[in-house]
Amino acid sequence: MKNKALKSGKCLAVFGTGSDVGKSIVTTALCRFFVKQEISTAPFKAQNMSNNSGVTPDGLEMGRAQIVQAEAAGIAPHVYMNPILLKPTSDTGAQVVVLGNVLEDSSAMEYHSKKNEFFSQACSALDSLREKYELVVIEGAGSCAEVNLMPNDIVNLRMAEYAGAPVILVADIHKGGVFAQIVGTLECLAETQREMIAGFIINRFRGDKSLFSDGISWIEKKTGKKVFGVLPWYDHIRIEAEDSVVIENVKKVAIKGRSQKGIAVIRLPHISNFTDFDPLLSLNGVELFFIEALQELSSFKAVILPGSKNTQFDLKWLHSTGWAKEIKNYADQGGHILGICGGYQMMGRHVHDPDGIEGKPGTTGGLSLLPVETFLKAPKTTTLSCFSWKGIPGTGYEIHMGKTNRLEGDPLFSVSKQNGITCSREDGCSLDASRILGTYMHGLFDSPGITELWLESIGLDNVKTAQAHGLTVRDKEYDLLAAYFEKHIDIKAIKELLKL
Template sequence: MNAPNIAVLGTGSDVGKSIIAAGICRYLADKGQRVAPFKAQNMSNNSGITPEGLEIGRAQIVQAEAARIAPHVHMNPILLKPFGDKQSQVVLNGKVHGNHTAMDYHTRKAFYFEKACQAFDALAAGYDRIVLEGAGSCAEVNLMDTDIVNFPMARYADADVILIADIHRGGVFAQVVGTLACLPDDYRDMVKGIIINRFRGDIDLFRQGMAWIEQHTGKPVLGVLPWYSHFKIDAEDSVEIEKINDFKLLEKNIPAVAILRLPHIANFTDFHALARIHGLQTVFIDSPKQLDRFTAIIIPGSKNTRKDLTWVMERFETPLNDYVRKGGHVLGICGGYQMLGQWVKDPNGLEGSPGQTRGLGLLPVQTLLQSPKTTTLSEFRWGDAYGRGYEIHMGATQLTGGVPFIRIVSRNGIPVNETDGCLADNGQVAGTYVHGFFDFNTIIKKWFDLIGLDHPLDFSIDAAIEKDKDYDHLKKHMETYLDLEALI
């Protein structure tokens, strides 16, 4: 008889479910178990591509890496990518299924739950255990009847539930007790233990608190997980993009790169490899103040390119043009690449209202948004430097000048010989569709050469190797502070 599956549910959003699920995956994999992650429905603009060229949430890719397996579309059959206040693009089994308002999607929950169960069954057939991740709070009483990702999915998977609470945001006793009080008896009985996450300070001072929680809930506290800073795991959502304009933290003699914090920013994990480099500072900004302080400005991906482009034009058009005129360097990735051009057209309203939006005009390119969506794992070369990343975009961009930026040599494992992106004649402005552009040191070095960054930087850290080491650090962190044997 197989051991039970494990469902990691939370008292709220961003309490650490994704990362704790990743740690459990690494722990079980190192125990010799065939383990895979699963999230029925994910809402995030931080997505990635599986080896078969299908799109899923980035969190499940991270969890698959932690489990030492390749990501698969069955791990996240439903992905919602918000592009407006009340609308999301629905990605079903890795492909665009359409755009829905919240109410439209709500009325189709039975259909989507059936698809999620089918994906779970297909995934579970090949593994010993599944580690499921919930979404948001698992005790939203007004949504419980149509919930397809928390307790209903855990029950379908016959999974033991671990409840995660975040002590850093305060009110942890109310989080735990209140969550359990909101659950019906059958759901409450599924909860086998509690983890208190993001603790700061002396854990011994919380022993009495742990005892109080156990006494008032009848559930064991499996441990208190301290805040960590000695390793980094890609998260589905991240507080780092909420910390903007930290100019006061910049050190004068250390070069810095700024990333525009777009309202609909996508795939912010593109810049984790830069953030790892000793001797380089990365800062998210939403204000054009102090642009001259930065060696380069990056415009990242967006889930609503034209809407974000309007925001960029209002705030940054003149400052960015002045910055480039004074010799500054700008790089656009995916939606950011499109924004650097002359215009972006969306005749069919793929990302909102049909129309055309004028671009920054810093690159001689023009973009037409159109179906189908490009989703590929892509290998590329920039001169003699090799890189590997992924493409997720709707639309095609045509060069009217400049030169192609990089050359794509394979997509989804199939050799190709195609160009991507654009480099302006002045050599200061460039754009590419490739996410994960900075994941290889050879590419980072070449970009530093392009932007004239000759500061003695430390390239001793290889992003791929360091990422795998971080999963081991996460496992050790959890082994130290949690009763993992009881958990599994």
């Protein structure tokens, strides 16, 4: 397919030698850098596979990574930036979200058969962005050299060809084998595809960069392509991660007792929106742990049950692994528990799925920590919300299938606005003087007052959040990232590549 837009913004593609090599970070850095150069810029990822999603100002769903990149570009997120979102529900199936709305639940084979249709929709979304912005930075997915997937590719080289975009290939030296990553990727491509690769960025370098100068020379001589730069490993910049690979292989932790400041997040098999907890990770005096293997919880100040893309599966997992019993023992011992979205649903008495939203129709017994009952049903709720807790205002977003009925207890939040429309409704459930809590509200910790109120409720009243919180803090991080990127990358060569 040829791009028919004759007068449209330029495109630059950021692809990778594999998953989690730094494509999202490089894309985010480029978005912020070019905006600071007064070049209107937008991110784009034709197809994103992630359970880490968010809500646009018009109440539609898209991947969190592109929301982050839109923030870095100083613009409101729009579903054109991520027209197709796949939310895995099993090893071979996913919920397909197209232009912000749920289309269907699909097996991998079923989705594969419809890719040409999805590619056309993605191309139309890209065209719309190019009509509005001077530059669109296109992020790829996984490795761009998956030869078995190339004939039906809609997110990597096929999309770059449609856009006429030069490609920067990102490789991760920390993983090892960086030379093989780069050369091997090129060897998997056809000659016309290799010509699309303009050069490379080496990510996550540790040590003295001068010791890698011979490596850069070897790569450039071997490939005939430029190394645009080497990004050193950093730990002074905090950007939301796209993939749950950042919380893979979590281990048991040991803390001395509840006098310590440890908070545990149960790493569910289908965990979603784990970036809810980024604000807690950045707080001095709070230790946040993702834990998966069964362990005693008595030493933690609080336990959080996070969101899930398959509530019934993960609820059954809690029961079968012994976690359900351990969590209930923790509650009986006076522990503080917070459930968010799917975690909130699991804390109730039952989760009913009469229409088979998550598989076979049926009912799963909950943890019975809260007097609520959940019925899974369409349509999906996607809202940006303004709410308050004990008079303290906050903002967040809801993404969930189903409705939860509170049978006893108190509501947790008062919701005053949804998707810009004034309303008056209640969310969540609070029990035992705010010791056991459940809510549908993602992003609640982005509000300093809400964070402090919750920390106070679990006995961490001496931990204070900065007044600069949430987006304000993230915005500063984007500036730091752009400056770091400019310091280590030949940005002039990239601008020349784009003729900017």
